[in-house]
Amino acid sequence: MVADGEHLQAVLNAGRRIHAAVDVIDGLISARLGVHRNDLRSLKFLELGPTTPGELAAHTGLTSGSVTALIDRLEAAGFVKRHRGCADRRSVELLICATRLGELRALDAEIEGAIRCFFSGVPHEQLAETGKALGVFNAALDHLIAHFGPCPGTPAKA
Template sequence: MEIVHLLRAAAVELGLHSARFAQHNGMHPTDVRALIALMDARRAGAETTAGRLGAALGLNSAGTTALLDRLERAGHVRRVRGETDRRRVVVEVTDGAVDLGWAFFGPLIERSVELLRGYDDHQRAAIRDFLDGVRTAAAEGTHTPPTDTSQREPQHGNTR
């Protein structure tokens, strides 16, 4: 359980770090999530439509349009014709947004990479598998209705 609690604490700190970035740059936390999703797509060589981005963020069409309008006005994204299908409009993150993100998150990324250098290939594979499993479990949890915990007994010495 100690590792699970450390993971939760790290997730909280990462969320706070992201919130500081958003506040420092006059963004909403959803703006930051959108930019991260678009940067991940760019890194994977994938095209992202507004609809796909909205679905990934849990936004309706109007919310997605407002988000993209806001990010486009700020110079963080652009809408362009798709490479594979010129009829489609895809959303791309701008180099300026990548630079802005790197200026803020770069030191944390570099520190994380440095920490990983202390582990051998086998250990890094185990860390990767664990984090991927947690990410998958969290994603699956967004589709699962909460269970009624009112009848549960407290566990691990916790009291209500």
């Protein structure tokens, strides 16, 4: 039983190290793009498709004033465009600009390429087990999110 506890602690420690490394990588990417970290997180959300300022606020947990400032920064840097709705001119949709989207995707491809290169010599069976273990770890994190509940300001899922 002690061995299982040690193995679980090793998994937890690895998860913490992964989180710290991803945080550093986010900082490096943000610096390369010349944006704040929240801006980068917002751009990752906008990569999924057009959204409204309200949806972006719910996703980030930021106030409407903070989201307006964030959108202003992203628009000034050429990352997003505001598009007025046809049916309701008061509604605004945020669209990520194709050129800057290409930059984001190129950085993602660079990171993925480096990871693929690093793992190129790892045996297939070990990669399969690693994938399964990371899937289980992700499920544990999803469970934790459900336990703690959504971020303040995030609408409940229907």
